[in-house]
């Protein structure tokens with residue numbers, strides 16, 4: 126493995142400037158609830174406005190409402206969003222992985238049906254992978270899709286499905302045969318399909334984005350099957366580079382850090398060494414994510430690289446949170462009048478999830494070491 | 502000298518809290534924004550809240566070692582009741598030579614200076630845990646330069662509701678020309694803060710032990726890839742980290758209690774506060790990591806512990822201030838090796 130250093134081109138820098146100016150107008154400070162990176166608020170109206178700018182589904186082909194732009198262009202846009210703790214929750218998953226997933230594996234009909242709604246910010250997607258007995262061992266999923274006349278009948282339970290309550294669609298990884306890895310298939314399921322019940326599970330900070338999905342004899346037509354029967358696992362693996370290598374894996378607390386640094390600057394005899402170390406690492410992670418985005422644009426699948434970054438970047442986010450809490454002088458209050466203090470109180474509660482979601486650090490370490498052995 | 506904890510007392514306390522404080526009790530108290538009144542009543546009937554207060558002052562007697570055991574065992578079950586606050590308040594009342602006041606009591610004035618003039622108090626007291634449920638707020642205060650105790654009845658004040666990260670009600674108590682009973686204190690404000698820091702450390706030690714126990718049993722039960730996740734080395738590392746944290750914190754708390762009980766003990770209490778906070782924070786990370794998604798939900802009991810870690814790690818004094826204070830000792834000591842190995846007996850540091 127060898128990442129290649131890269132910088133933004135003039136055109137990419139111009140895009141960054143354009144996004145900044147637009148966000149200054151659309152999201153003035155104080156006009157929106159501050160979020161933690163990809164965990165930003167669900168705000169369909171903001172997602173539609175962003176879509177109208179052409180900044181969702183950027184890499185999708187233009188005949189399906191996309192803009193034929195690059196992964197680096199997307200990075201440029203999302204880093205501006207995350208730096209402000211913008212309300213990206215509604216469109217995040219569709220933009221990051223299922224837009225590209227459907228573009229790569231979908232039928233003509235699926236591309237025509239789903240991609241324009243993704244690019245316009247109207248569709249919100251959730252990831253239906255985990256089950257009560259299948260977390261890290263995802264290949265053991267049991268929720269079954271049985272072939273019936275004209276389609277499939279689904280029975281079983283999915284869990285930890287972030288955002289399912291407000292989503293329009295769920296991409297579910299379902300068992301279609303007994304073969305451990307080749308017996309899984311992806312389906313695009315409407316959130317309001319009869320027989321599908323979505324129940325919120327209260328998260329540690331009291332929010333209700335986490336959901337449980339119960340499927341009882343849910344019928345989906347065959348045209349909702351994404352990719353070949355049995356191709357679910359390899360499609361899923363292909364999405365991982367998109368899911369893991371991005372700036373969203375180390376920017377969860379960027380809105381907090383920005384403010385914290387301004388505060389530290391005013392403190393005499395501050396903690397310059399810690400601030401310096403943190404700044405340097407943040408810069409380093411930014412460079413790595415950019416390098417991975419260039420690889421994606423070159424048609425590569427940097428799955429190992431993405432895992433390598435996520436494993437350490439999520440620990441960095443936790444370290445930053447801890448540092449801010451220590452320097453706050455007391456435990457931040459969840460009902461403070463100061464929105465930053467409230468966000469810090471949320472961050473300190475939800476931070477443990479960053480090294481769990483999207484593959485735990487333990488699993489990532491074995492993914493990385495397998496990848497390193499293969500490339501050696 | 503060892504600082505042995507009375508094993509019978511520890512067993513009794515362990516049983517008591519294990520039986521009385523179920524996750525349902527913790528959850529209900531939080532939802533209602535109050536304390537577990539039934540648990541408190543039962544504890545009262547056994548005189549538990551009065552452990553560590555001298556008998557001649559209306560307490561149940563017992564050593565500091567007994568007291569930290571009580572506090573740690575209560576924390577181990579995430580007990581939503583003011584054992585720490587009540588003790589500090591009752592101890593202040595006793596040190597001021599006042600008669601016992603029936604509880605639950607709570608305490609204020611540990612983080613900021615409160616001035617009282619005559620027998621009237623005008624002050625805004627932030628984050629007074631369980632003030633809405635307490636029969637009195639006992640305030641560490643200053644009157645004409647001297648350390649005093651001021652006893653404020655809630656009826657004389659207004660409360661602005663707030664809740665902590667762990668759901669504990671921590672209202673702001675606003676007293677405006679409220680009548681208070683004031684008495685001079687026979688110990689210094691520093692003594693009071695040291696005791697508070699020791700009890701905070703005991704809470705963190707109890708929480709850390711509980712996180713260890715929960716993680717150990719969960720990782721033995723949860724199967725992935727056809728075996729218990731606890732059989733994977735990287736998960737074992739988390740369990741080991743927690744075991745290390747739990748043992749280290751408890752030993753430190755017991756030693757600091759011993760040092761404090763023979764007078765002085767400032768360095769030991771500060772070092773213990775630094776260690777127990779670090780261990781609890783690290784332990785919470787490991788516990789969550791080993792649990793996966795389920796540990797992040799309100800349905801599962803881990804969050805009762807880890808949210809409490811977040812509130813207690815900086816209760817009354819920030820972690821960085823504690824660490825700075827420990828550093829101060831190191832910089833002033835003739836040698837670091839001498840400082841950490843010093844031997845203490847009644848009032849003598851060798």
Ligand SMILES: Cc1cc2nc3c(=O)[nH]c(=O)nc-3n(C[C@H](O)[C@H](O)[C@H](O)COP(=O)(O)OP(=O)(O)OC[C@H]3O[C@@H](n4cnc5c(N)ncnc54)[C@H](O)[C@@H]3O)c2cc1C
Pocket residue numbers: 251252253254255256259260261262284285286287288478481482483484485486487488723725726730733734735736790791792793794795797
């Ligand atoms: C905030 C959040 C959002 C999420 N959103 C979604 C979502 O939208 N859709 C979805 O499908 N899922 C989602 N998840 C679920 C997530 O993918 C799983 O939590 C994750 O894969 C781990 O599974 P688990 O929680 O069952 O933990 P387990 O697999 O039970 O793991 C428990 C512990 O064992 C370790 N472990 C397990 N196997 C091994 C091994 N072979 N070697 C070493 N260690 C091992 C783990 O690393 C962990 O420390 C979300 C999770 C979180 C926390």
